[in-house]
Amino acid sequence: MATIAFLLNGIPQRCEVSPDTSILTLLREHLAETGTKEGCASGDCGACTVAIGELAADIQGFASANACITPAHQLQGKHLVTVEGLAKEGHLHPAQEAMINCHGSQCGFCTPGIVMSLFTLHDELTQRPAPLTPERLEATLGGNLCRCTGYRPIREAALRMNDLPFKRPQWYDAALSEAECLPSLTAATDASSFFAQPQSLVELTQLRQAAPQARLVAGGTDLWLESTQRLAQLDQLIDISRVAELLTVEEATLERQAGWWIGAGVTYTKLEPLFNKHFPTFAHLLHRLGSQQIRNRGTMGGNIANASPIGDTPPVLLVLGAYVELTNTYGNRCIALEDFFLDYKKTALAANEVISRIFIPQAPKDSQLRIWKLSKRREDDISAVLGAFSYRVEQGVLHDVRIAFGGMAAIPKRAQAAEKALEGSNISVEAFRAAQQALEVDFQPMSDVRGSQQYRQQAAKNLLERLYLSLLTPDQEVMLHAYAH
């Protein structure tokens, strides 16, 4: 148990919570605030969406999060806004009013979560007015399932709420006074239960060394499912989300390649500006990797450490030739990402190490990157197959071909035989047919809930055909815009 101090809807709170307490449990069971709902306890439905504000000088506004899989301890020193807080002194928030006016609720159970997602959008647009694009709307609402309305009236409400009169209340920017603040959570690692919040890499590696059995948590978007779905006892946790060195993005050179060091604790949302500029196709993938609630919390470091064969970023990082930096109390080592994944969920990370940073080399000027994700649903779904392709075309010949797939093997893996078939070849039917055949050497996928073996094998081949067609006839539409990267 530890005491945390935070603001709830502008009002200071102190609560004593155990390490495995989620924000949702804190709200519903400790504070009897039942407006925030549990729909799935797995971060997939958005019924529990809350907004979290940083209490820092550079207010970033509020970020939506799934309360069901967000550790309560991470609220320490922050501002939690819930559906109960929006309507003050009898005035509904424009998001609420627009939802009523547009008949945006039917059974009403998903509604608090939808209102909170709309609230974060509304606040962002209030502070930084910008045209509301379809992409922005989809990003806001893609993580909120509604089973009743079919979403049309909710879209209507999102479009109309910004026309309603509104004055941004001062309590949004409330901050804890010094007296109300608590020091960050430190932990005795020999305790049977702790939630440690190291602030520096040195502290982190020392904790890791002292308590290798403790679990690392950043966004908690995957780890917390062990608690809510598999009832695992998460009682020794080291929170990396406040380790300064893990939160930076910097330009650098590694092995004579220019590129960027990305801290393992940087969230997908914070990566977006960099990717938008330098890897637009990768930025686009982020929008299909998970909902906004997940992207606000999840990190690339977590995606790599998790080592799932269907993680979305590893195949892309493999074709980009990324490296990971692994750090312990003795120092650090840097290895190529493809040497990191050993077997199903097995990695080169030692028990006393943490992933500290990821290096992504700058793509050569004329190289191309294509990323194609196949899933049952376009938004907020996990890949059945994800193909990443990088290459250069010089006078009709393919060079530096790197291909990697997710969902095709026990680990995210490069298609080396297929790469070989295409390297140095003309853009020809023969070369691509050979590459398709080579995929059978590279991969023997399995059948599971997301797709059959037959589908995966054929889909991977068809993505090569898509690549061929897009190179052969660049002006011909070979894929649907909403899926395009």
Next chain:
Amino acid sequence: MRTLTKLDGDSSRARQELHDHIQGSGPLARHTVDSTGQRQAGSSSFHESAEKHVTGKAAYIDDLVLPADALHVALGLSPVAHGTLTQLDLSKVKEAPGVLDAITFHDVPGHTDIGPVFPGDPIFVDQEISYAGQCLFAVAATSLQAARRAVRLAAISIDEQPASLDPVAATEREEFVRPTHVQTRGDWQQALTQAEQIIEGELFIGGQEHFYLEGQACVVHPTEDEGVIVHTSNQHPSETQKLVAEVLDIPFHAVTVEVRRMGGGFGGKETQASPWACIAAIIARRTGKSISLRLPRSEDMRATGKRHPFYNRYRLAIDAEGVIQGGEITVIGDCGYSPDLSDAIVDRAMFHADNAYSLGDAQVVGHRAKTHTASNTAFRGFGGPQGMMIIEAAMDDIARQIGEDPLTVRKRNFYRDGREVTHYGQQVDQRQLLHTLVETLENDSDYWARRKAISDFNAASPVIKKGLALTPVKFGISFTAQHLNQAGALLHVYTDGSVMINHGGTEMGQGLHTKICQVVARELGLDLNKVRITATRTDKVPNTSPTAASSGADLNGMAARDAASKLRERLFDFAAEHFTEGLDREGMRLEDGMLVAGRGESERRVPWGELVQTAYLNRISLSEKGFYATPLIHYDRSVGQGRPFYYYAFGAAVTEVSVDTLSGEYLVDRVDILHDVGDSLNPAIDIGQVEGGFIQGMGWLTSEELKWNDKGVLLSDGPATYKIPTFGDLPAIFNVSLLEGHPNSMASLYRSKAVGEPPFMLGISVWSALRDALSSLTGYTVSPHLDTPATPERVMLAANTIRGKAL
């Protein structure tokens, strides 16, 4: 027509234009305009709980405040689909921290079979295990987490046996939960032997998880009279009252069931909300404590039944024009392990195997296959959608065979004068409405111009193929179990003039309570804010029917209207007699919060509040109950003929899709819907039902895939693996209109029509459009086989099959 596949500025601007178009002042916007005035029946009032929804104040079961000593229950579910339970030792469970009680089959004081209509659903497994997810035992502890952790300490031994999972194989072995039913009209065999052409096909139609956002949940309080009060998320409180009383072995009057609202139902809480209330009630009586039982999502998905998967086939005689002369249709419903509601569900599939088309001389056979899965149950449409799928498949197949547009073939086969009687003997009233509605939609949606544009596009586009389909819906309204077509209501007027209405229907988001308040407001001439609805309770209105079969407003609205009009007449009688100035009884009316008598110069007005207060002082009862039973309906099962439906609701949808034939990915680009609700009770709510029903139907046929492993364990047991439509699946262009100016030809509630289920089947147009796009790969000469759900996987594999291998 642009597909806008690029990330460049032009494409981005084009996408924005498309988006702006959606915002315009189309028919959708019209229905979102804030209505003014009295907001009575016929106007677009907001949902009665809308403000509570958006502020988080609307309470669902898990939000109810519990006493400090309340217990939380977790369930032990079978990990295997079929076998014999040889050992169930809960001694470790009972010793776990926080645990106060744990019960099994042997702890049930009364009935152990809680089958809702037919027996076959044990409350807990005694010996035989029939599906993975079946309830073995329950544990009560001081917290849900403690109870869930304790469940895992049970020592369980099961003699596992092979699971039967294939409904077709089960049918061949005649393993049924209920006997096969047959409907025959005319000499169908002769129709086939004399046919110019015979066309046949088959289709597997997947099931569907309800995915109500609020899972199954109840809270049970023990009472001082050896009874219980049950708060439950439930579509059928009276049935839960009966079953709880029976398992406790106490009279029905000792059990009160209350439902304020559900966080979604869709049929999944018609019969399958009761088991949890029964279990919680047993523990409440044993421990004397309040009990909370809610199923975590994955357990909810494993333990409860779903929409029935079906395997259907048809063999039809057609003439040269593609008009059906007769034939046979067989539907096999995968019922799971027990009857539940499957008899009526497969019946409804049979009643809708014709959809909007005359089958001529036909036989329809319906089997109820038994398999080792959860007992499949009611789900919006109740078998109707699965039945319709086979005839819609046939329409497309006929069109490809005779080389006509599918819409042409559909229209030729519509019920019409001379072909107006269904295979079960009911005449299709208002059949002309089908023609009117489809012609209007065909024009408004530019069907033929777009058909031409799509053909041109497809000819020039090797990978991306567009598809277009118009599919109609004719859906029969009434419970096919005749006795369920009744309803009651209870109306109180208090001395301040405020009105309380209560009725037997339940609110699951469909706006039933809003409509009922509007009915009462209209009958009593009051503003809607004078009328409040209270939670559905078995001690207010007894012996009610489930809120199902789209009948909630039809039945309960009539009952509420009955109560209000009886009370109104009593007040008129009183007023005519009482008020000394003498009010004219003839032509007396209630409007604008006034009693009004006479007209013109002799018009007299008495404010509602004064009327009520005076009536009270004169000892006139201000309370009334109402009742309604649907007239005319009947069905003779022994011959499979009758008039099971009071009326039909109609609708049609045109859907355009783009399909990536390499990856199987697709987008629904545009949907136009015209739907018949008679004279709408609340256009905004009805539009909401049409849109929501369409999207849910689309989800059923596209991304929502249930998968079990070969041992019968459900793999898709959460939203990470089971994909209902999300925001981005909303069609970019979605034009939804209600057909106006065509009141119900039958005397219904203000000539309105039911709207809950019929629009669900408009989603079939998406599947048909996907097949249309695939068919273009063969120049529209081949009708592709496309089982459902048509996931990208199925679409890609179908494309591969139809056009041969890649490259």
